[in-house]
Amino acid sequence: MKSAVIVFPGSNCDRDLAVAFEAVSGSKPVMIWHRDTELPDDLDLIGVPGGFSYGDYLRSGAMAARSPVMQAVAKAAEKGAYVLGICNGFQVLTESGLLPGALLRNAGGHFVCRDVALTVENAQSAFTSRYGAGEAISFPVAHHDGNYFADTETLDRLEGEGRVALRYAESVNGSARNIAGILNEAGNVLGMMPHPERVIEPAHGATDGRRLFEGLVEGLLARA
């Protein structure tokens, strides 16, 4: 399995994500700098990590979305590579148009940094296959701009097509319909605000996130 993690100036969850990829797949991901215009061939999985890319200038994720490497990521996604965007990575994916909607400032105006209760809405996706439908899990969140917004038509379409992968089971940031993570139409791109990579080892205090990575790797190995 070949994986990569994109690194922007200001990324700060890139190494955590790389550790998670390696822990479940046994192979080290390639770290890709934002100025790179090409990705290694035949990548199976690309991680777009959390952080504050380009200092969140203009809008969270706006600059990163226009960086050369994101065009290569979009091309790889079109060819079927899995793309997982977490936190700032989710913001980058919406800003780049790989996922619909936008992430606004949290409704309460506060930075939210704590464990939150989530419900797995779609357990059929490549990212959630190791969870049960409707399963209650808990991941940490740490964000200021996690308030998911899309027009009613888009929200209805996401719901109707089973593209809401994860939902908050409690009030967190004002997200439309409590959306915490969404899939693209083809199901190979997931953006989510919570951090599964921070809960993969017993030493982290919880391991709910590990199955997300295990399911992905399992699916990729079956595909190979």
Added chain:
Amino acid sequence: MKARIFVTLKGGVLDPQGKAIHHALDGLGFSGVNDVRAGKLIELDLADGTSDEDIDAMCRKLLANTVIENYRIEKVA
């Protein structure tokens, strides 16, 4: 040639920053403020002859996120 780009949140999009400013104005004793919406002003110093289409493309491709924001271009001589 200069252009000013005003980027504002679309109606119906929550503006916590505007709310906080409103709250602070209330706190200073300014009653009668019905609502506050905060936006951005971006000033561009452009080569003479930059086309309107190019300025509009800059807004659409980067300066504003048209999912949540409107923009208005004001050219300054």
